[in-house]
Amino acid sequence: MGQILRVEGATQVTLETMVPLGSTPTPFVRITDGARRSFERSVREHDSVSAIRPVDTHDEETLYALEWEPPDDSLFREFTDRGAALLGATGSADRWQIELRFPTHDALSAFQEYYIDADVPVSVEKIYNPTKPDAGPWYGLTAVQRETLTHAVESGYYSLPRTISTKELAAEFDISDQAATERLRRGISTLVENTLLAAESD
Known part of the structure; x- marks a missing residue:
């Protein structure tokens, strides 16, 4: 997804949500600043994307819905196959910050082994293990x-x-x-x- 949603300069892309429509989750992404045209063009040119459509525009931000088919060897396929949920993602020109929830510690370990073997540059900022399953990522705080x-x-x-x-x-x-x-x-x-x-x- 990072390759599909590549941006330039100070542009920032935020994954708003993933909606399960059919067999593939549909990403809704928000892009900031005035890079709409180049962003749309580069996304449409990607082999995995069948369509991109603007859903909402406010000030200098535009929300897009993406129709795509992630490649079998993609990072996205790997963590979804492990049963992980993508909670959030924000990307810039040189890096993506993602938040994932894994069903088990073994699934997390298997994903770590994958990106190390695949030589994917990953920097882990925080691993959170909720004491109560329903507490959420902030210990239940609003x-x-x-x-x-x-x-x-x-x-x-x-x-x-x-x-x-x-x-x-x-x-x-x-x-x-x-x-x-x-x-x-x-x-x-x-x-x-x-x-x-x-x-x-x-």
């Missing part, structure tokens, strides 16, 4: 809980002495003091339930 907790820690809310007050923290998110406190409380509770308490029960 996006706003994750953002608020992260900002609170980085701003010194939990430091001694505290370098940002609850009121100041709440103002940065345009919410009330009580809402900020409740968001932090629920976030910490969720973290503990999906890590420490879950580990104890296991």
Whole structure:
């Protein structure tokens, strides 16, 4: 897919979702900046692509649907054959960042053996093994809980002495003091339930 969706310069491509239509998942990709024409032309010229159509355009971003047939020896085929799910992917001119979920550790190990043997340059940034299967990649935190907790820690809310007050923290998110406190409380509770308490029960 990285070869199909090749881009130039500062252009960025984001895989929005993969929709299973027929036997092959249909990728929906979003491209930023003004490189639409060259992007469409290069994608259409690829042997694996039968069609590319714009679905939505907003400001300087365009969402495309792709009809394609991944080659048997492609990286995509390899991890899907291992039962892995593609959770997200973002590409630039020189690299792609992808997030995958494997059903088992053995499937992950087999995929690693494949890309090492195939001499595919891969840099693993993080391997996450959820303690609770339904906790998700962020230990069950919602996006706003994750953002608020992260900002609170980085701003010194939990430091001694505290370098940002609850009121100041709440103002940065345009919410009330009580809402900020409740968001932090629920976030910490969720973290503990999906890590420490879950580990104890296991």
